């Protein structure tokens with residue numbers, strides 16, 4: 001399997017499983033609120049132009065089509081030389097988290113993206129919903145028990161069929177990863193979870209490193225919603241940013257990079273796209289790390305939208321296996 005060519009400014013990281021490498025900083029295609037195809041296409045094209053090569057989309061983000069169009073245009077215009085220059089991730093939405101629906105769902109993503117294969121296919125949440133067209137959020141009565149073994153076997157089939165180079169999961173706790181590792185023939189290469197200075201996930205990162213799973217931070221700036229402020233308006237980060245002549249976003253991203261994890265960050269604003277890339281030629285001091293290490297912890301993405309009074313997850317405790 002070929003490596004992805006990347007602009008020299010973004011370091012590459014090799015996955016333990018599948019022999020695939022990817023740029024450690026990726027571009028998140030999950031805008032909030034959702035946008036029309038032409039907007040996501042323009043953003044992805046701009047991101048390719050400024051140097052991003054790793055793209056994170058999902059059916060539920062409604063950006064697969066725009067990303068595919070951007071990749072086609074970047075190829076036509078010679079901004080990239082071949083499909084292999086891009087690392088493209090998409091995800092299996094909850095309503096397709098059923099063994100017989102996994103391969104068809106991946107094929108739909110490929111069709112939307114106009115690609116022959118993905119570089120990474122992930123289970124979006126450890127949640128199964130009634131089979132129906134992807135929709136967020138799920139209704140209370142739509143949640144079903146998750147057939148982990150059946151669904152993961154189908155994910156493995158996707159990789160064997162060459163529809164994706166690697167497979168992974170998102171929002172899995174250590175307990176859920178342990179259950180997965182016990183039944184997997186092909187191990188998950190990545191666990192994409194919230195990681196930022198406000199929710200540092202030290203134990204989960206340690207566990208994943210021990211087991212050869214790359215942690216990929218989503219919401220590295222605290223996500224797009226009101227909770228975003230908990231990271232971006234943190235006094236500790238603001239002080240460090242001021243002293244270093246960097247932005248708060250850059251401090252949060254550099255901190256993530258120094259945890260030895262991959263990151264996907266999102267902005268459709270060109271100046272921020274560029275700013276977010278400029279984190280690889282300077283570093284944080286051990287004092288900076290000590291201060292950031294003392295920031296009070298809490299999830300910004302609580303997962304309330306995956307709870308239902310009729311289960312399977314009735315409480316945060318159950319969804320996150322007590323890791324709150």
Ligand SMILES: NC(=O)c1ccc[n+]([C@@H]2O[C@H](COP(=O)([O-])OP(=O)(O)OC[C@H]3O[C@@H](n4cnc5c(N)ncnc54)[C@H](OP(=O)(O)O)[C@@H]3O)[C@@H](O)[C@H]2O)c1
Nearest residue numbers: 028029030170218219220221222223224249265266267268
């Ligand atoms: N697997 C999952 O369950 C999951 C969950 C959440 C996210 N994700 C993935 O992770 C990606 C990133 O997460 P996210 O989009 O939730 O949150 P994020 O990257 O932490 O933050 C995005 C927000 O920060 C703003 N921003 C970006 N760069 C900035 C800068 N330099 N200065 C100031 N503000 C800046 C953006 O504003 P503008 O939008 O106005 O530019 C946006 O509001 C998503 O796009 C998606 O691909 C995955």
